[in-house]
Amino acid sequence: MPVSIVLFEDNDRLRESLAYLLNSDPDYAVKGNFDNCTQAAEIIERLKPDVVLMDIDMPGKTGISGVAMVKQARPETAVIMYTVFEDDEKLFQCLCAGANGYLLKKTPPARLFDAIREVLDGGAPMSPVIARKVLMSFQQKTDNQYNLTSRETDVLQLLIKGNSIKIIADELNMAFDTVRSHLKKIYLKLHVNCGKEAIAKALKEKIL
Template identity: 50%
Template sequence: MIRILLYDDAKEMRETLVLLLSNTDGFEVAGAFDNCETAVDDISTLKPDVVLLDIDMPGMTGIEGLAKIRSQHPDVKILMLTVFDDNKNVFEAIRQGASGYLLKKTSPAKLIEFIREAQDGGAPMNASIATQVLKMFAGMQPAASPDYSLSQREKQVLQSLVDGNSYKMVAAEMNISIDTVRSHIRSIYEKLHVNSKSEAVAKALRDRLV
């Protein structure tokens, strides 16, 4: 069962989404709200798997809400669901950690497919948005990787984490003890200024450390 939490100030859109998702096998609506000002606490309480987040809402915009959610809930899947298809909003959503970017004109069947894709670890986007993203990245100069002074061994441990391995699997792969793995990971967290495996993996990928 995929638990959904959604934020949209348009009442008709919100009610339509609740009706669609509630009547789709494998989906459960955990909550639906007209603004995202309490989103961080809502997620802590309601434990959704996927959040659908509009951009243009009163009080706090969806982009601002996205940034706050990501700071406290780095692992929850967040899909922007909006009418905005401009470069600025797309870029900001990706920069702040959106799991995907969908337009409200997406068909119900496709929306369900996209939500399942996000739950499975994908990054769904409408074709027009994906084209924009490719063009944006094509025009960017590759940035030099920051120097976090990771040792070669620490980079190997980090690569293993990026590959999805557990501490036990890292130890077996590198033929070292679990305690040694933990020691390397403590050092990696300190050097990268992160507090969790997901943050370390995200920073490794974003800054091209492995």
């Protein structure tokens, strides 16, 4: 079955273009597209999408509120923010609300397909400029406080870039279960439960 997608974007032309682009590939199907996220919970409960693309600046409720509504209605639905905002505060708020990825609207359209595949594979897709911000945060924090080993740092850096466990294992020439073991130790040291929470923690602490 194709990956089911729902779009929340108030720019009509962009929303229609995204729907057309995604529907052009038989592996993807846009089940609904909306110019606001006020009824996001009801929409998600009804359509049950695999992935949501969510703008931030929309009339009524913001996309930050929209993420929280989506996750409360259906936690297994992955949410990728698709926005013009690059500032740390909005990025932090989106991740804390439950966003699984963060792409800027200047991202090449074809990158959307890669991002959707990554998020379904357990990754956290981000535009390069966003990934750099997060990576810099972790490099400074891990060097100074959390006592991660060099191998744990390697794993964490690849995770921050949006890679799935399988890709990290391939990149570092490690077994899948070894990567999972490293991640468990990383989360324990950072006092978090998952990669998303780890990223949010780094941003919250403003280590830039």
